[in-house]
Amino acid sequence: MAGKIAVVIGDKLREYDLGANHPLRPERLKIALALAKNYELISSVNILTPRLAKFEELLLFHTAEYVNKVKEYSRLGYGLLDAGDTPAFSGCFEITSWIVGASLLGIEAVINGKADHVFNFSGGLHHAHQDKASGFCIFNDPAVCISVLKKKYGIKRIAYIDIDAHHGDGVMYGFYNDPSVLDIDFHEDGRYLFPGSGFPNEIGEGKAKGLKINIPLPPNTNDKLYLEAFHRIVPAALRSYEPEIILLQSGADSHKGDPLAHLSITVKTYSEIALWLHKFVHEMCYGKIMIFGGGGYLLSNVARCWVKILSIFLEKELSEKIPDE
């Protein structure tokens, strides 16, 4: 059941740099890619060269007022795009548009059958809202992808699964009353962690009632508890929804030791989730899955989690030994 797999790779994507002292380090993309190359995974995938998202594509999710504001700050090269976490930098409009374009390219490849599974390590900017930046995220690439899937390709049932330690608020509230998005979000309890949302009583509105599923986890949640929750909730929800495509935001900051969060899972959880989803997408939706990166602030963990996920979709065993390089 191996499917065609592609990875979006381009130098532009590494220029999303919020400053030398900012915890979101663009080097993580380079390290993840280097590790994947060392395991000889990259030679088995299709490489997609990113494109720039068009202004009109950004507007499928974001407001024109906000997109223009980013453009203006990008030209100025300084200022804050939110209350403090997301500084503007020179060219930030273009760089974020490259990241959105990279994710859109992945979606196009999956929909057009060029690939079954696509990974964009640089994507997963899940906190940006329609009208504002938040939590290091300027434009919300998964949300723009969802909008394009709906509006351009007429997809009616999209499942978005978010395993980043932080609640994917931009995506969830962006489609809160939209029944074409089943949103399942595992994250550290909002009472302890940014953005302070994603409680179990937030279940969606109107026709989407019951289609937004929040699983807040207490600090120190380990593999056993996390996976129990995953298996108790995800298979049943996905089987009853019958998605046409799955989007996975695979933030690596849920890993033990992340400096910005307090969950205690290991690569084992990322691995088991990827295994289960891989099997499921081939069974349910012709293999269609788009995988985004996301958070992750301890560089070695980020690389290990994402490379493990990639290896699972490639059906390649990784040796236990991490290559020296």
Ligand SMILES: [Zn+2]
């Ligand atoms: Zn496959």
Ligand SMILES: [Zn+2]
């Ligand atoms: Zn995060």
